[in-house]
Amino acid sequence: MKAMLKYRYYFVVAIFLVGIMLFFMIYSNYIKVKQQQIIHQRYDSAASALQLEIKKLILIKEKATLGIALSLTNDIQLQQYLQQGYIPVDYYKSLIHLYDKSTLYRNIWIQIVDKQGKSIYRSWTSRHNDMVAKRRKDLAEVEKLHKAISSISVGLYGLTIKSIVPIFSNKNFLGILEIISHFNSIDRILQKEGIKSIVLATKKQTKHLEYPFTKLFLQGHYIANFDAPKEMQKLLQEYGLEKIFTKKYVIYKDKLITVYPLQDISNQTIGYYIAIKNLKSISQRKFAYFQFQWIAITLLLVVAFFALINVILYYLMKQQKVYYKNIIDSSNNIVIINDKEKILEANRTFFRYFTHYKTIEEFLQKHTCICNFFVTQEGYLSKEDLTYKWIDTVLETPEKLHKAKMDIDGKTYFFMVCASLIATKPDHYSVIFSDITKEEMYKEKLKNLTIKDPLTNLYNRRFYEVNIEKEIQNARRYGYPLSLIMFDIDFFKKVNDVHGHSIGDEILIHHSKIIYNAVRKNDFVCRVGGEEFIIILPHTTDKEALKIAEKLRMKIEKDSTVIPITMSFGVTQHISGETKDHFYKRVDKSLYRAKENGRNRVEVG
Numbered sequence: 001m002k003a004m005l006k007y008r009y010y011f012v013v014a015i016f017l018v019g020i021m022l023f024f025m026i027y028s029n030y031i032k033v034k035q036q037q038i039i040h041q042r043y044d045s046a047a048s049a050l051q052l053e054i055k056k057l058i059l060i061k062e063k064a065t066l067g068i069a070l071s072l073t074n075d076i077q078l079q080q081y082l083q084q085g086y087i088p089v090d091y092y093k094s095l096i097h098l099y100d101k102s103t104l105y106r107n108i109w110i111q112i113v114d115k116q117g118k119s120i121y122r123s124w125t126s127r128h129n130d131m132v133a134k135r136r137k138d139l140a141e142v143e144k145l146h147k148a149i150s151s152i153s154v155g156l157y158g159l160t161i162k163s164i165v166p167i168f169s170n171k172n173f174l175g176i177l178e179i180i181s182h183f184n185s186i187d188r189i190l191q192k193e194g195i196k197s198i199v200l201a202t203k204k205q206t207k208h209l210e211y212p213f214t215k216l217f218l219q220g221h222y223i224a225n226f227d228a229p230k231e232m233q234k235l236l237q238e239y240g241l242e243k244i245f246t247k248k249y250v251i252y253k254d255k256l257i258t259v260y261p262l263q264d265i266s267n268q269t270i271g272y273y274i275a276i277k278n279l280k281s282i283s284q285r286k287f288a289y290f291q292f293q294w295i296a297i298t299l300l301l302v303v304a305f306f307a308l309i310n311v312i313l314y315y316l317m318k319q320q321k322v323y324y325k326n327i328i329d330s331s332n333n334i335v336i337i338n339d340k341e342k343i344l345e346a347n348r349t350f351f352r353y354f355t356h357y358k359t360i361e362e363f364l365q366k367h368t369c370i371c372n373f374f375v376t377q378e379g380y381l382s383k384e385d386l387t388y389k390w391i392d393t394v395l396e397t398p399e400k401l402h403k404a405k406m407d408i409d410g411k412t413y414f415f416m417v418c419a420s421l422i423a424t425k426p427d428h429y430s431v432i433f434s435d436i437t438k439e440e441m442y443k444e445k446l447k448n449l450t451i452k453d454p455l456t457n458l459y460n461r462r463f464y465e466v467n468i469e470k471e472i473q474n475a476r477r478y479g480y481p482l483s484l485i486m487f488d489i490d491f492f493k494k495v496n497d498v499h500g501h502s503i504g505d506e507i508l509i510h511h512s513k514i515i516y517n518a519v520r521k522n523d524f525v526c527r528v529g530g531e532e533f534i535i536i537l538p539h540t541t542d543k544e545a546l547k548i549a550e551k552l553r554m555k556i557e558k559d560s561t562v563i564p565i566t567m568s569f570g571v572t573q574h575i576s577g578e579t580k581d582h583f584y585k586r587v588d589k590s591l592y593r594a595k596e597n598g599r600n601r602v603e604v605g
């Protein structure tokens with residue numbers, strides 16, 4: 001049972017462990033996916049933030065340069081020059097110098113276009129008189145709509161940010177003023193945040209450039225910012241430039257590479273603002289939180305695991321207890337669980353004997369131990385010997401046959417008693433009482449047949465012969481006095497003759513009872529002849545025996561239940577060293593003297 005239970009326990013634990021392992025595998029996979037998702041989300045939002053910042057910086061630049069452009073259109077001098085179709089080369093030189101010195105706009109260019117779309121002034125070059133509005137959509141748009149706009153576009157000189165405003169004089173459209181700015185200032189602002197920039201024109205747009213300003217290229221793409229770091233150019237090349245353009249961002253060599261497409265006024269992509277940021281600078285807080293969650297769940301699972309084991313154990317123990325109770329209940333023997341002091345549990349059979357109690361609790365209210373019912377008798381367990389408790393006697397000598405005699409509700413029972421220690425609990429014992437009442441009774445009957453007289457139920461001559469020997473030995477060993485009383489019915493022959501043999505027998509039976517009831521339990525009354533008796537009296541002197549004999553004599557004399565009779569008595573005390581035959585002879589002599597001296601009397605000798 002225990003072994004089975006153990007295996008079942010291991011089995012359940014094994015199943016659970018496999019379950020936990022599977023769960024952890026699935027869960028760790030889920031965590032990985034989830035972590036990837038979170039990483040993706042984080043990078044995606046970092047990329048979005050970067051894009052937004054680039055967009056914002058471009059917009060600020062556009063709006064600020066638009067303000068400059070608008071303020072310049074009210075210049076009367078400019079309007080006059082425009083009408084003449086000629087602007088001096090250094091007309092804006094001092095203004096641009098001022099901007100360069102005092103504002104963020106280190107490098108702004110100014111272009112003036114006449115109403116036919118011809119460039120008549122470029123602040124950064126002496127080249128002009130080309131039909132620039134034909135090549136440039138944004139200029140054509142302003143020429144057509146007479147409306148100020150901002151745009152990003154590619155001209156002959158580079159990929160730049162433009163603020164384009166129409167010039168009017170008395171509502172007459174005279175031409176266009178254009179402020180051109182570069183991406184360098186945006187690049188510098190982002191650099192302060194640890195972000196590196198590469199601004200590229202598309203390959204198609206690069207082809208339109210006749211006088212590329214920066215003279216920098218990357219795989220056929222014009223680089224629009226001077227400060228584009230060489231190592232980043234290399235990084236993009238390594239990854240594959242074309243692959244980057246199609247994505248919002250890529251992660252490569254611990255870098256977040258964000259791509260912001262630059263579009264012209266008709267929303268066509270003409271270039272890319274590529275911003276590169278170190279991954280380390282992106283917060284890892286969310287991962288830490290996730291890891292904490294993971295540890296918490298693991299701990300929770302471990303706690304749950306132990307809780308489950310406890311529940312299983314409790315359940316198995318309970319099952320074991322029920323199983324165990326069923327086994328002991330199925331026994332026809334009394335089975336009890338005992339500690340050294342009291343009874344703890346009992347099976348159903350127990351209550352078949354102790355019928356007054358329904359539960360062990362009820363029993364315990366009146367008794368603590370089953371041994372309270374033991375009858376003290378030689379050969380049977382007694383509640384407590386001089387030093388040993390009954391349970392110790394049984395436990396320490398398991399090879400011996402232990403018997404208990406019990407008086408339960410006035411009935412005598414005999415039991416064979418076995419006890420064993422319960423391995424799981426210290427000082428707990430299971431004790432089995434097997435009912436051997438029938439066998440014991442039978443044995444007693446058999447024994448009585450050999451040592452008792454069938455007519456009077458007193459001990460017979462054979463018993464006397466054996467027992468007197470034992471008693472003489474005991475008296476000598478322990479030094480106590482031993483006496484005999486011998487008695488004989490007076491004129492019994494005559495009784496038989498007059499009243500018949502059956503009355504004679506009746507007298508024998510009746511007076512035997514009187515004698516038996518009048519002496520102590522430890523005295524042995526024996527019928528040693530037809531109507532001759534001897535009482536063996538241990539621990540008794542002849543003086544005491546004389547008194548007893550006298551008492552018996554008077555009892556017999558007074559009784560006339562059958563017919564009145566008398567008896568004669570001889571009393572003798574054992575003399576040290578005397579044989580049983582000599583002892584007998586002396587008591588016989590005393591009796592003879594009683595007869596001689598007139599009968600119905602006691603003689604000591």
Ligand code: GH3
Nearest residue numbers: 488489490491492493494496501502504505530531
């Ligand atoms: P005394 O006073 O001298 O003892 O006289 P008594 O007649 O008793 O003489 P004794 O003791 O010699 O007699 C023994 C008689 O006891 C013989 C027999 O008739 C009678 N007797 C012995 N055994 C039995 C018995 O089992 N049943 C009956 N009814 N009588 C018995």
Ligand code: MG
Nearest residue numbers: 488489490492
């Ligand atoms: Mg006689």
Ligand code: MG
Nearest residue numbers: 488489531532
């Ligand atoms: Mg006789």
